[in-house]
Amino acid sequence: MNDWINLHALWQIVVVGLLAGAGLPALFAVGLRALSLRPNGAPAAAGADAADDHVVGGSPVGIAAAGLCFAVVLAAVGYGIYIIVNGG
Amino acid sequence: MGNETLLVLVVVTALAFDFTNGFHDTGNAMATSIATGALGPRTAVALSGALNLVGAFLSLSVAATIASGLVDTHLVTLTVVFAGLAGGITWNLLTWFLGIPSSSSHALIGGVVGSTIAAAGGHAVLWHGLFQKVIIPAGLSPVIAGLVAALGTYLVYRISRNVSAGARGHGFRIGQIGSASMVSLAHGTNDAQKTMGIITLALIANGSLGAGAKAPFWVILCCALAISLGTYTGGWRVIRTLGKGLVEIESPQGMAAESSSAAIILLSSHFGYSLSTTHVATGSILGTGVGKKGARVRWGVAGRMATAWLFTLPAAGLVGAGAYGLAHVIGGTAGVVVVLVLLLAVSGGIYYRSRSSAVGHDNVNAEWTGSVAPASAEKEVAAV
Numbered sequence: 001m002n003d004w005i006n007l008h009a010l011w012q013i014v015v016v017g018l019l020a021g022a023g024l025p026a027l028f029a030v031g032l033r034a035l036s037l038r039p040n041g042a043p044a045a046a047g048a049d050a051a052d053d054h055v056v057g058g059s060p061v062g063i064a065a066a067g068l069c070f071a072v073v074l075a076a077v078g079y080g081i082y083i084i085v086n087g088g
Numbered sequence: 089m090g091n092e093t094l095l096v097l098v099v100v101t102a103l104a105f106d107f108t109n110g111f112h113d114t115g116n117a118m119a120t121s122i123a124t125g126a127l128g129p130r131t132a133v134a135l136s137g138a139l140n141l142v143g144a145f146l147s148l149s150v151a152a153t154i155a156s157g158l159v160d161t162h163l164v165t166l167t168v169v170f171a172g173l174a175g176g177i178t179w180n181l182l183t184w185f186l187g188i189p190s191s192s193s194h195a196l197i198g199g200v201v202g203s204t205i206a207a208a209g210g211h212a213v214l215w216h217g218l219f220q221k222v223i224i225p226a227g228l229s230p231v232i233a234g235l236v237a238a239l240g241t242y243l244v245y246r247i248s249r250n251v252s253a254g255a256r257g258h259g260f261r262i263g264q265i266g267s268a269s270m271v272s273l274a275h276g277t278n279d280a281q282k283t284m285g286i287i288t289l290a291l292i293a294n295g296s297l298g299a300g301a302k303a304p305f306w307v308i309l310c311c312a313l314a315i316s317l318g319t320y321t322g323g324w325r326v327i328r329t330l331g332k333g334l335v336e337i338e339s340p341q342g343m344a345a346e347s348s349s350a351a352i353i354l355l356s357s358h359f360g361y362s363l364s365t366t367h368v369a370t371g372s373i374l375g376t377g378v379g380k381k382g383a384r385v386r387w388g389v390a391g392r393m394a395t396a397w398l399f400t401l402p403a404a405g406l407v408g409a410g411a412y413g414l415a416h417v418i419g420g421t422a423g424v425v426v427v428l429v430l431l432l433a434v435s436g437g438i439y440y441r442s443r444s445s446a447v448g449h450d451n452v453n454a455e456w457t458g459s460v461a462p463a464s465a466e467k468e469v470a471a472v
Contacts, residue, residue: 017232018236021350022237025343025347029247031250036251084092
């Protein structure tokens with residue numbers, strides 16, 4: 001414990017901050033990616049098919065995986081609100 | 089019981105500060121959503137205003153006085169609080185006019201510290217607390233937020249590189265609205281409490297409340313309304329700098345920036361650091377520019393902001409000290425009234441100047457041409 005900087009709090013803020021602040025958007029991106037999967041499992045081509053902007057690709061596995069990702073993100077947001085309500 | 093007239097003046101001034109706090113900080117939550125078109129400008133400020141209102145009611149745990157741990161509260165009088173608020177409001181308005189997102193918390197702390205020094209001398213300031221709780225976290229928080237946002241941006245682009253551009257834009261805009269809402273909520277909780285604390289402090293100093301009393305309901309309600317109304321008014325000049333001036337932002341970057349801001353603000357308040365939302369949000373937005381390949385960051389704009397941040401505490405402190413000095417020389421309620429009239433004159437003057445290069449919901453997203461005023465109004469601002 002440093003007298004000027006609380007190193008104990010600092011490293012937790014950095015680590016949990018990375019998990020929540022960068023990890024959750026990444027997980028959201030994984031969800032979007034899964035959601036856009038085609039039924040045959042192939043990802044929708046990016047450059048070649050730019051006009052295709054269907055968010056839902058139609059793969060059942062992809063949709064299930066996406067649902068899981070979004071559920072985790074929502075749960076984390078809910079926990080964040082819980083922290084606010086309890087006075088941080 | 090103390091002086092009722094003085095108390096009313098202090099409460100009204102505190103609410104005015106709360107209002108400037110709201111409109112100065114709308115951009116922290118909503119600038120990126122407005123810049124990417126995830127939300128229309130007016131929808132964005134309405135949503136943010138409503139969430140600030142909700143946020144102010146969500147947590148009523150501590151009326152955390154901004155002064156405790158920073159100055160010797162026994163030496164704080166109503167006039168000191170008033171002069172500190174005058175310093176905070178002046179700095180907030182000036183930086184808003186220049187379109188610089190600077191910290192409202194620092195403006196308030198600077199003002200109160202300055203007026204305390206003027207009233208009781210340097211020994212009344214707890215310098216160790218000031219460094220430990222305010223200055224060092226202020227230096228670290230934008231860097232941490234920037235790092236998190238940079239990593240988040242990199243990951244998001246890497247993971248979604250095979251998703252078509254249309255689907256990606258659509259999906260991330262939804263995520264962006266969610267993450268920006270979290271920042272608004274956190275802002276209402278954090279910043280409205282600061283003013284509640286100041287008013288409670290004034291009530292205690294006046295003897296209207298017992299020492300250690302909690303904020304009464306009318307204080308909570310008034311502060312929540314003031315900050316929410318301020319947010320809804322929308323500090324368009326600051327929104328423009330954050331959304332257009334620093335980095336050209338796409339929706340995945342916006343979502344990464346807001347997620348990083350929300351995470352860092354909530355975590356820090358969990359550890360008892362009441363950080364500046366502004367510093368965190370600015371760091372995050374810069375981070376998304378660093379994390380995306382080929383994105384251009386306007387470091388000149390960032391440098392101007394950092395300079396303003398360095399000046400925030402001392403400048404607001406000087407105004408606070410000056411305001412106290414003037415009120416003290418004239419003395420009593422009359423002194424406070426004179427300072428209030430001066431404050432109103434300065435505020436009016438800044439507002440009047442801002443009309444000649446107005447930024448509003450209609451031109452907030454105009455192409456960045458090197459200044460906060462959109463091209464059509466640039467001439468006037470160049471003359472400032």
